[in-house]
Amino acid sequence: MSAVSPDVVGGHDHSHDHDHHGAPTGLKRWLTATNHKDIGTLYLFFSFIMFLTGGTLALTIRAELFQPGLQIVRPEFFNQLTTMHGLIMVFGAIMPAFVGFANWMIPLMIGAPDMAFARMNNWSFWLLPPAALLLVGSFFVPGGANAAGWTMYAPLSLQMGMGMDMSIFAVHIMGASSIMGAINIVVTILNMRAPGMTLMKMPMFAWTWLITAYLLIAVMPVLAGAVTMLLTDRHFGTTFFNAAGGGDPVLYQHVFWFFGHPEVYIMILPAFGIVSQIVPAFARKPLFGYASMVYATASIAILSFVVWAHHMFTTGMPAVTQITFMYMTMLIAVPTGVKVFNWIATMWRGSMTFETPMLFAVGFIFVFTMGGFTGLMLAIAPADIQYQDTYFVVAHFHYVLVAGSLFALFAGTYFWIPKWTGHMYDEKLGKRHFWMSMISFNVTFFPMHFLGLAGMPRRVPDYNPFFTDFNQIATVGAFGFGLSQVFFLYIVLKCIKGGPKAADKPWDGAEGLEWTLPSPPPFHTFEVPPQFEAPAGHGH
Amino acid sequence: MTYASAEIKGENRHLRMKLVIAACVMFGFGFAMIPFYKTICNVAGLNNLLRADKNASNTQVDVSRNVMVQFDANTQKLAWGFKPLQSHVDIHPGQMVRVDYEVENTLDRPVTGQAIPSYTPLAAEAHVNKLECFCFRQQTLAAHEKRVMPVVFTVDSKLPKEVNVFTLSYTFFEVAGTQK
Numbered sequence: 001m002s003a004v005s006p007d008v009v010g011g012h013d014h015s016h017d018h019d020h021h022g023a024p025t026g027l028k029r030w031l032t033a034t035n036h037k038d039i040g041t042l043y044l045f046f047s048f049i050m051f052l053t054g055g056t057l058a059l060t061i062r063a064e065l066f067q068p069g070l071q072i073v074r075p076e077f078f079n080q081l082t083t084m085h086g087l088i089m090v091f092g093a094i095m096p097a098f099v100g101f102a103n104w105m106i107p108l109m110i111g112a113p114d115m116a117f118a119r120m121n122n123w124s125f126w127l128l129p130p131a132a133l134l135l136v137g138s139f140f141v142p143g144g145a146n147a148a149g150w151t152m153y154a155p156l157s158l159q160m161g162m163g164m165d166m167s168i169f170a171v172h173i174m175g176a177s178s179i180m181g182a183i184n185i186v187v188t189i190l191n192m193r194a195p196g197m198t199l200m201k202m203p204m205f206a207w208t209w210l211i212t213a214y215l216l217i218a219v220m221p222v223l224a225g226a227v228t229m230l231l232t233d234r235h236f237g238t239t240f241f242n243a244a245g246g247g248d249p250v251l252y253q254h255v256f257w258f259f260g261h262p263e264v265y266i267m268i269l270p271a272f273g274i275v276s277q278i279v280p281a282f283a284r285k286p287l288f289g290y291a292s293m294v295y296a297t298a299s300i301a302i303l304s305f306v307v308w309a310h311h312m313f314t315t316g317m318p319a320v321t322q323i324t325f326m327y328m329t330m331l332i333a334v335p336t337g338v339k340v341f342n343w344i345a346t347m348w349r350g351s352m353t354f355e356t357p358m359l360f361a362v363g364f365i366f367v368f369t370m371g372g373f374t375g376l377m378l379a380i381a382p383a384d385i386q387y388q389d390t391y392f393v394v395a396h397f398h399y400v401l402v403a404g405s406l407f408a409l410f411a412g413t414y415f416w417i418p419k420w421t422g423h424m425y426d427e428k429l430g431k432r433h434f435w436m437s438m439i440s441f442n443v444t445f446f447p448m449h450f451l452g453l454a455g456m457p458r459r460v461p462d463y464n465p466f467f468t469d470f471n472q473i474a475t476v477g478a479f480g481f482g483l484s485q486v487f488f489l490y491i492v493l494k495c496i497k498g499g500p501k502a503a504d505k506p507w508d509g510a511e512g513l514e515w516t517l518p519s520p521p522p523f524h525t526f527e528v529p530p531q532f533e534a535p536a537g538h539g540h
Numbered sequence: 541m542t543y544a545s546a547e548i549k550g551e552n553r554h555l556r557m558k559l560v561i562a563a564c565v566m567f568g569f570g571f572a573m574i575p576f577y578k579t580i581c582n583v584a585g586l587n588n589l590l591r592a593d594k595n596a597s598n599t600q601v602d603v604s605r606n607v608m609v610q611f612d613a614n615t616q617k618l619a620w621g622f623k624p625l626q627s628h629v630d631i632h633p634g635q636m637v638r639v640d641y642e643v644e645n646t647l648d649r650p651v652t653g654q655a656i657p658s659y660t661p662l663a664a665e666a667h668v669n670k671l672e673c674f675c676f677r678q679q680t681l682a683a684h685e686k687r688v689m690p691v692v693f694t695v696d697s698k699l700p701k702e703v704n705v706f707t708l709s710y711t712f713f714e715v716a717g718t719q720k
Contacts, residue, residue: 116552183559221563225570243656244713
């Protein structure tokens with residue numbers, strides 16, 4: 001894990017920080033880490049471990065679904081698998097991975113010496129492993145893990161065993177971690193930018209994370225409230241969602257999705273930021289429509305608060321409410337379309353090369369747009385009644401979360417790993433990883449559209465033999481996808497261990513303060529704020 | 541100006557305090573959604589399962605049309621006997637109907653229960669106007685008490701034409717927190 005060797009202290013900034021001690025070594029270095037680079041590394045490794053855990057659950061699901069009938073797992077356990085796969089991937093893998101990127105890159109990109117609150121940063125990270133233990137450990141308690149779906153809908157979640165309580169506490173802890181991380185990011189970005197870097201000259205990744213952090217501060221507490229209500233309904237005789245005492249189970253859905261919809265943007269906006277850094281670098285042109293990118297991101301964030309009921313079209317809402325939420329949802333396609341347009345316009349007549357980060361970024365644009373399009377189909381209230389709870393929905397959100405968030409994370413990893421480790425990754429293997437991921441991803445999830453349209457319900461371990469062919473294709477693809485990610489781990493470890501020395505700026509089209517530092521950067525960077533000048537052609 | 545200056549640190553703490561307050565307010569907001577939704581539902585007339593319906597004074601009986609209403613009774617984790625005294629009625633829309641349900645507490649302790657209605661098909665719900673119902677309040681039964689309770693309702697004539705039969709189903713739940 002020595003992505004940044006603590007004794008690399010020879011950076012050009014280092015003559016100024018003689019009052020700083022070096023990093024502690026060994027385990028203590030990581031337990032007491034307050035350096036943003038170390039904490040970023042911790043976040044990234046943690047999220048990758050959780051990604052493999054959640055992936056194992058997914059492959060068990062796919063193995064069971066290889067044939068109709070029950071072969072490998074019991075139905076109750078299958079429900080635990082789908083639930084925990086969702087919770088672990090959302091809260092354990094995707095979100096912490098983006099926080100890891102924020103920790104590593106935001107101080108380097110805006111010219112800050114570290115995150116604003118280094119000790120709080122340490123605490124944000126070290127809350128996560130206990131939460132992960134609660135989630136994974138809940139498989140081994142009587143009654144098994146939470147099996148109410150990652151959304152934990154009442155009244156089912158009121159009837160589960162203690163595995164549900166463990167999930168609730170895990171959500172509380174991870175929520176606290178996210179809120180602290182978000183506060184740190186907002187303060188760092190607003191107060192600690194290099195002189196000359198006005199808000200409208202910030203790198204796009206910093207912008208998308210700033211907006212994401214505000215979303216986190218606004219909605220993670222609402223989720224904490226919702227699961228607290230579940231907890232008191234379960235154990236303390238309240239009846240928020242319990243019909244017997246005058247509560248309303250549908251109310252849970254409203255509260256949950258008030259969190260849940262901004263949450264999906266929390267998982268995609270930083271991805272937009274990463275892609276907006278990479279596409280200009282490999283098209284060797286400045287980002288097209290910088291200001292419109294900022295406004296589009298903000299519009300998506302604001303709209304995300306007024307679309308939540310599109311997850312609930314089948315709950316018997318009045319038609320006028322359904323129509324309102326339908327149009328608000330469709331409106332989100334406009335700023336998202338602006339972004340896709342801007343990325344394509346950035347590439348237009350650029351001198352493009354397709355190294356692995358660019359392959360993943362272009363792959364992201366291509367496949368994410370397909371996921372966005374099926375999202376638009378799902379937004380149509382009368383059609384959604386047909387699609388609700390089918391594999392069409394599963395296909396949709398995996399297109400935006402795997403091909404969207406995850407591919408952007410891969411793109412960002414390949415883009416910045418030369419900076420992090422000081423070594424170039426193996427380009428040939430990186431490209432191979434891209435094509436393996438891209439092909440196996442589509443083999444896995446594309447057939448699910450057809451399954452859903454034909455009526456196969458999600459979260460069910462058995463199915464009509466009529467659906468067998470597409471399920472078998474999906475299962476084969478899923479195992480290929482899983483294998484590709486083990487291959488990714490190999491590429492990353494190989495790069496950490498050695499490889500050709502990376503230049504300070506390994507990508508000739510890349511812009512930004514992070515590339516003015518040596519690769520790998522010294523333990524302490526930008527102790528004296530750098531002078532920032534907007535790159536030529538930036539338009540400001 | 542270096543980043544370690546007291547001025548920046550003070551500004552950072554100040555902003556952090558604001559954001560922490562924002563997070564706490566949003567935690568409260570989650571709970572504030574409950575009365576907010578109840579108000580919306582009251583105003584919009586949604587989800588009024590447990591109150592008498594307004595506008596139930598329509599006395600125009602549509603004798604040209606017959607509707608069968610079936611009655612169903614269930615309990616959820618509650619050892620009560622609960623059944624309607626008639627399994628169904630044949631009525632005309634607009635006609636006032638009274639149905640009696642018998643409920644018996646088979647337990648050795650007093651129990652408070654709440655009945656929740658539901659309709660199949662759901663489209664019938666909007667057209668059943670209940671004037672009196674045991675489901676409007678919690679019912680406390682002494683140990684082994686037996687009671688007959690009425691439901692009085694009309695079905696309005698706007699009931700969709702394709703609905704000629706519907707089921708009114710009640711489920712009794714024990715009110716949480718009242719068991720001794």
